[in-house]
Amino acid sequence: MSEVLDTWLGRTIDCACGQKHEVPIRRIVIERDALGQVAGYVKEAGYREVTLVADEKTYQAAGVKLRGLLEDAQVKVSISVIRENAMGEVAADEEAIVQLLLDTPLSSEVLIAVGAGTLHDIVRFVGHRTKRPFFSVPTAPSVDGFASVGAPLIVRGFKTTIPASSPEAIFADLALLAEAPQAMIAAGLGDMLGKHTSLADWSLGRVLLDEHYCELSAQLTLEAVELCTAHLDEIAQRTDLGMLKLMEGLLLSGLSMLLVGHSRPASGAEHHLSHYWEMVLLQQRRRALLHGAKVGVATVMMAQRYASLRDITAAEAATRLAQSQAPSREADAERIRGAYGAMAEQVIAENFPADGGVVDSEALKARIASRWGDVQAIARAVPAPEQLAAWLGDVQGPVAPEQLGVEPELVEASLRDALFVRNRFTVLRLLRLL
Numbered sequence: 182m183s184e185v186l187d188t189w190l191g192r193t194i195d196c197a198c199g200q201k202h203e204v205p206i207r208r209i210v211i212e213r214d215a216l217g218q219v220a221g222y223v224k225e226a227g228y229r230e231v232t233l234v235a236d237e238k239t240y241q242a243a244g245v246k247l248r249g250l251l252e253d254a255q256v257k258v259s260i261s262v263i264r265e266n267a268m269g270e271v272a273a274d275e276e277a278i279v280q281l282l283l284d285t286p287l288s289s290e291v292l293i294a295v296g297a298g299t300l301h302d303i304v305r306f307v308g309h310r311t312k313r314p315f316f317s318v319p320t321a322p323s324v325d326g327f328a329s330v331g332a333p334l335i336v337r338g339f340k341t342t343i344p345a346s347s348p349e350a351i352f353a354d355l356a357l358l359a360e361a362p363q364a365m366i367a368a369g370l371g372d373m374l375g376k377h378t379s380l381a382d383w384s385l386g387r388v389l390l391d392e393h394y395c396e397l398s399a400q401l402t403l404e405a406v407e408l409c410t411a412h413l414d415e416i417a418q419r420t421d422l423g424m425l426k427l428m429e430g431l432l433l434s435g436l437s438m439l440l441v442g443h444s445r446p447a448s449g450a451e452h453h454l455s456h457y458w459e460m461v462l463l464q465q466r467r468r469a470l471l472h473g474a475k476v477g478v479a480t481v482m483m484a485q486r487y488a489s490l491r492d493i494t495a496a497e498a499a500t501r502l503a504q505s506q507a508p509s510r511e512a513d514a515e516r517i518r519g520a521y522g523a524m525a526e527q528v529i530a531e532n533f534p535a536d537g538g539v540v541d542s543e544a545l546k547a548r549i550a551s552r553w554g555d556v557q558a559i560a561r562a563v564p565a566p567e568q569l570a571a572w573l574g575d576v577q578g579p580v581a582p583e584q585l586g587v588e589p590e591l592v593e594a595s596l597r598d599a600l601f602v603r604n605r606f607t608v609l610r611l612l613r614l615l
């Protein structure tokens with residue numbers, strides 16, 4: 182049980198933001214030997230047959246044990262060990278989705294995801310589309326996607342997030358998490374630190390485009406990241422307390438996405454950079470990098486950009502906005518066709534809707550000039566890049582693109598074109614107008 186999380190389970194909230202939020206998650210267990218509680222919950226909820234989904238490594242790390250525990254409790258278990266793709270990696274792509282669909286007997290009532298972020302997204306998507314609940318058994322505290330509702334999938338080489346389902350129950354075993362590779366623990370912190378810039382980006386959207394904003398979800402996300410930064414030593418040493426706080430932070434952040442039904446609180450320009458790098462590496466048939474490692478590095482870069490806004494006076498901003506010329510739509514479209522492969526036309530359509538959209542308009546520039554004080558307040562709330570880098574360093578996480586093997590050309594291309602990954606207002610879109 183987790184005091185921080187239990188108060189949210191099963192709740193319906195008529196929120197001041199105007200939305201009705203629902204949390205369908207019924208149980209969250211974060212403790213040593215949480216694995217031992219899965220079978221009891223399966224029986225209590227009245228299920229008799231489950232499909233356990235893992236990859237080779239996570240099956241060894243937790244799947245074998247869980248299978249034994251379930252079978253001892255007379256639960257019928259089928260297994261889907263998701264195969265690696267041609268790159269020797271498990272990806273949340275068309276191939277993995279079809280494999281899971283083929284591996285799941287029609288009589289199976291529940292899918293159990295035993296793995297990290299990728300495994301969960303394959304399972305949450307297939308569970309949603311086959312109308313089966315899913316349980317989450319994280320094998321590493323590497324992402325905030327366990328409790329969330331969207332499935333970022335690779336579809337025709339493009340990273341797109343599809344609404345799916347949140348888990349019915351989550352069993353996070355502290356002993357298992359502490360044994361995860363150190364890089365995955367650092368990645369979990371990287372994904373969490375990204376919330377500082379994603380929240381700032383969401384605030385920009387609120388102030389400059391009147392975008393829907395939920396104080397509750399934003400506050401929850403901020404509390405989630407502060408929970409992690411308050412326990413950095415413990416996280417670095419992988420103590421039970423450290424793994425508990427990191428996992429609570431990751432799950433709270435996932436809950437905040439679940440509340441609003443999308444990833445806006447948790448994913449801004451730092452994620453768009455990460456997604457862009459991921460897609461290019463995939464196109465170039467290079468090995469994938471951990472999501473949270475990329476997000477952590479990109480967060481430092483986006484914090485540098487927020488820091489640069491602090492010293493621009495309102496008069497300077499107005500002059501720069503008046504003089505700036507965004508690249509023509511034709512030039513943007515040409516680069517998108519070069520970078521986004523088979524999905525390029527869809528990306529163009531989303532970014533440049535037939536009604537013209539607002540992202541590069543003169544009206545938006547005027548709005549930015551008139552709200553410059555608000556923009557600066559948002560920029561001031563983002564921790565300094567040096568602070569973010571120091572937090573990442575505390576858990577031995579990478580802080581700069583070269584540590585990831587992301588070369589300067591790719592960094593430059595992403596700073597220009599990653600903003601097209603999602604049609605969301607971010608600091609990258611703001612800087613394009615300045």
Ligand SMILES: NC(=O)C1=CN([C@@H]2O[C@H](COP(=O)(O)OP(=O)(O)OC[C@H]3O[C@@H](n4cnc5c(N)ncnc54)[C@H](OP(=O)(O)O)[C@@H]3O)[C@@H](O)[C@H]2O)C=CC1
Binds near residue numbers: 242300332362368471
């Ligand atoms: N739904 C959402 O809201 C969110 C989704 N995500 C998504 O999550 C994905 C990234 O997930 P992430 O967790 O970083 O990485 P992966 O799930 O891709 O995991 C990377 C590899 O870690 C290995 N692994 C996992 N657990 C263990 C363990 N206990 N011991 C040893 N190895 C282990 C496995 O290795 P091997 O492959 O060799 O078996 C696994 O494939 C991205 O696609 C991202 O977009 C991220 C955040 C939020």
Ligand SMILES: O=C(CO)COP(=O)(O)O
Binds near residue numbers: 325326333341372
């Ligand atoms: O990774 C996420 C949050 O950490 C979600 O990202 P998306 O914006 O791609 O859904």
